[in-house]
Amino acid sequence: MEKAILVGLDTPGAQWNIEETMRELAQLADTAGAEAVAEVVQKKERPDSAYYVGKGKVEEIRIIAEETAADLVIFNDELSPSQIRNLEAALSVRIVDRTALILDIFAQRAQTKEGKLQVELAQLNYLLPRLTGRGTELSRLGGGIGTRGPGETKLEVDRRRLRKRIGELKKEIEEIRKHRHLHRKARKNIPLPVVTMVGYTNAGKSTLLNVLTAAGVLAMDKLFATLDPTTRRVKLPRGGQFLLTDTVGFIQKLPHHLVAAFRATLEEVLEADLLLHIVDAAHPQAEQQMIAVQDVLSQLEAEHLPQLVVFNKMDLPEAHPAYNVLSHQYPQHVAVSAAKAKGIDVLLDKIEEILHRENEQLDMLIPFTEAQLLHVIRQYGKLEREEYLPEGIRVRGVLPRAWANKIQQQLNLRRT
Ligand SMILES: Nc1nc2c(ncn2[C@@H]2O[C@H](COP(=O)(O)OP(=O)(O)OP(=O)(O)O)[C@@H](O)[C@H]2O)c(=O)[nH]1
Ligand SMILES: [Mg+2]
Known part of the structure; x- marks a missing residue:
């Protein structure tokens, strides 16, 4: 495991409490395969334009990095190209920002051809303005693009090569989408309403899909366990059927390159008749997670779709205080425990009622x-x-x- 120092800013008026956001960063680091050996938080009005943290903190981080023999420093926000350059020069270790970390996890998780192409597209778009010609970044992607050397000419060549690859990726992704469209067109099926699950990562979407359909989808206590959408047929109590889709979890500050790259798939998934918004009610930041999900939905222009809020993990006592508050804010809701298969009948009744309403x-x-x-x-x-x-x-x-x-x-x- 690589050793990482986590760095975050405690800014006034932030939605999330700093301990929770740093805990989430540690989870992301762990998911990516890095062990957090130290954590540095600075109270600051706004990020420093040159170094993200203040100059004094940079020196502090440098000493900690030496003492812990850290391989990388992970920052809890997206850094500008110049911030990355400055920090690399000052700290002489690899600098990874929140966006690069999430992209890395997605790259590891992607299973389907389309998923892999989409992640690569997001990574290259992120990388393009951040190429420095000094050397390390491209090799991080590993494979396909070639090894790095110094020099401005080489940098131009790399940029051109990147742009070319980005063009190819977009074309390939479009081809897959067209093919899927034709496939759908050729299928002569009885049309069924589509219900799509959305929610913060780790809320229990895949667990719920498995309970409802015995789908055997991977569910685990890891962030972004699911990347590629899965759809299964579910029977309603009074004999009808609908299609239920499990999809990628959302997270606060989801990289916009990622949203852009996944837009085509997500848009299809969100052509739904009903969204089930799955909430981990036992999470200390349940409400903030709900806001983050609504935020991504509006980026995808899906906030107008009918939504049923499903408070999950109600078997845990920690879920009850949040439920007591949030259930009043979302009158259209049900409470379940996907893990204990509790409340599933009520959920299905409610889905049926909404679809027939x-x-x-x-x-x-x-x-x-x-x-x-x-x-x-x-x-x-x-x-x-x-x-x-x-x-x-x-x-x-x-x-x-x-x-x-x-x-x-x-x-x-x-x-x-
Ligand atoms: N106690 C409890 N744990 C649950 C419940 N539902 C899911 N979990 C656990 O929560 C973790 C995440 O569940 P998943 O179903 O993988 O969550 P997900 O929403 O699909 O997550 P991503 O695919 O990462 O977006 C797993 O460890 C589950 O066992 C529940 O009702 N109660
Ligand atoms: Mg999942």
């Missing part, structure tokens, strides 16, 4: 090739009239909005 008047023309859609209307709503016209079947009736939306989406997909 709003009915829509239907008046649409269904092509003969999509006649299976009539079954959906019969099963979930009321088919009042069907009229066989030369160009298809004109149907009128009522259907819960969630299913009506899916039928509309399927018809649109056929037309593209």
Whole structure:
């Protein structure tokens, strides 16, 4: 394990309490494979533009680094290219900021081709303005890009090579997305409403998916255990079905390059009829975590989707005080313990109720090739009239909005 010194700023008006944010940084470091050997926190109005911490603190960190033989220093915010350069010169150890740390974890976790390409894209976009020509950064990525040498010319060559690779990555990611679109288009399935789980990392999303579907998704006490979305079918109490998607966890200060790179996948996932916002109610910063999740959702323009808040880990006594406060702020909620499979019936009832809540008047023309859609209307709503016209079947009736939306989406997909 590499030895790391963790450095954070205690700034006035910060959302998170400093102990908790440093604890999270230590967890991130641990997940990435580094052991925290020391922690340095400075109370400061705002980050120093040259060194992030004050000049005196830099010297303090240098001494600690020598004493502990640290391999790297990890900073709790994203650093500017010049801050990294200055700190590297002053400390002579590797400097890693919060963004690079999260990108590193994602790089280790990515399983699918698409996930790997997206992480690489985010890493290169992060790296591009930070190339110094002095040497260490590119080799950190390992593989593919070549070894470093000093010199301005070499730097220009590297920049050009990076830009070229970024272009290629974007193209490849777009190809995969197109392919998936075609695949979806070719599938002739009965459309089902989509429920997507979102939440802070480690909230219990994968555990809940496993309880509901026996999916066998990896769930563990690590940050970002899940990267690639998984979708499973779940049965509702009164016989209906929906698709449940587990997805990557969010975190405060999620690197914007990462959000940008994952945008395409996340947007598809968020074409949902309902979001389940899973909350670790036992976490001391549960409320701040909820705010961080809402923040990422608004970055993804998904804050308008209907949301059901699921307070999880209710088996733990620590969950009760937070629940007592937060449950009033989120009237639309349920309380569960995914680990103990408690409250699952209530959760499913609530999902069913929400999916059925709003009915829509239907008046649409269904092509003969999509006649299976009539079954959906019969099963979930009321088919009042069907009229066989030369160009298809004109149907009128009522259907819960969630299913009506899916039928509309399927018809649109056929037309593209
Ligand atoms: N006590 C308790 N622990 C839980 C509960 N649900 C999940 N956990 C634990 O919380 C940890 C994280 O669970 P995951 O299901 O991996 O969380 P996740 O939201 O999928 O996390 P990421 O994939 O990292 O975003 C695991 O150690 C679970 O065993 C619960 O209801 N009670
Ligand atoms: Mg997970």
